Amino acid sequence: MRSRRGPVRRCAHQKKFWRNHVLFPTIAAKCGMKKSTVVGEEFRMAKCAYCSTTIIFGGKSEGKLRFCNEQCRNKGVLLATSEQVPVNVIQQKACEIRQGNCPKCGARGPIDVHVSYQVWSAVFLTSWKSRPHVCCRSCGIKSQLGDAAFSLLLGWWGFPWGLIFTPIQVVRNMVGLARGVDPSKPSAQLEKIVRLTTASQLIQTN
Ligand SMILES: [Zn+2]
Ligand SMILES: [Zn+2]
Numbered sequence: 110m111r112s113r114r115g116p117v118r119r120c121a122h123q124k125k126f127w128r129n130h131v132l133f134p135t136i137a138a139k140c141g142m143k144k145s146t147v148v149g150e151e152f153r154m155a156k157c158a159y160c161s162t163t164i165i166f167g168g169k170s171e172g173k174l175r176f177c178n179e180q181c182r183n184k185g186v187l188l189a190t191s192e193q194v195p196v197n198v199i200q201q202k203a204c205e206i207r208q209g210n211c212p213k214c215g216a217r218g219p220i221d222v223h224v225s226y227q228v229w230s231a232v233f234l235t236s237w238k239s240r241p242h243v244c245c246r247s248c249g250i251k252s253q254l255g256d257a258a259f260s261l262l263l264g265w266w267g268f269p270w271g272l273i274f275t276p277i278q279v280v281r282n283m284v285g286l287a288r289g290v291d292p293s294k295p296s297a298q299l300e301k302i303v304r305l306t307t308a309s310q311l312i313q314t315n
Contacts (some may be wrong), residue, residue, distance in 0.1 A: 159185040160224060161298065162239045165277065167173040178238055184305055191308030203295040203303045211245035221290040222298040223249025226278040230267025237264075237274050239281075243302060250286055257282040265308070 155164045157271030159181040160173040169182040174189075176182040205220050219223050222242060228237040242252050255277050290296050 122278050127197055143179070157181050157185075157239070159188060160241050162224065162226075180238070187305050187308050188301060191304050191311075194304055194307050194311070199300055199304050200295070201298045202307065205234075206243070206303065207295045207299065211248055213242070213244045213248040216245050216247070218245060219290075219292060220245055220299075221296050222250075222302060223290065224253065224281075224285055224298075225249075225252040226260070226281040226285075227256040228260045228264040228271065228274045228278040230264055230271030230275075232267060235264075235267040235270035237278060241298060241302065243299065246289060246302075249289075253282040253286050306310065 155168065155175040156162070157164055157168070157177040158171075161174055162179050164175055164176050168177050169179055171182050171186055174185060175183050192281075208219060209220060211220055220243060222241050223246070224239050224241045226237070226239050228235065230236075240252070240256070242249060246254075260275055260278045260282075264269050264278060301314055
């Protein structure tokens, strides 16, 4: 009896082995899982071609360009295809947005791009992102403080990247808070976002 059950058990183990070590990672890789959250990709220092954040680890590539994540990459690709929109049209629209009301709270401008930085961890997983917000300064401060608090609370719980990225993201928020945006003219980031929205509107109407 025992001798007959032996091979069956081994077979079950083999199935489990295949599921855990062969099939699942292959499927996960095909679905593009892990990529945005798993850390430990090769070490490269580059600036995100979309949001200008320095990429310390990981990031996404598109041709020769580097982006901090999938979201930035998609926007960056749109950015590349939007180069045909005339510069003066972009600048005029950026000035209008800048002098308009805040899309978040409705208060009066100046409106510009405020980037906030976030990280969360769960044991061996650490995920971080930068989020550009088009809003007034006080809404920008709120998102930066919110993301700093979020990171301080949820960033640490991963080893080793959570311990490394939590102070980095918190400091980035603090630098953003302290620096603010140039009061004299729309930032290059705002012009980029205007360029993107104009491009996506063009794509939708065509
Ligand atoms: Zn980015
Ligand atoms: Zn606001």
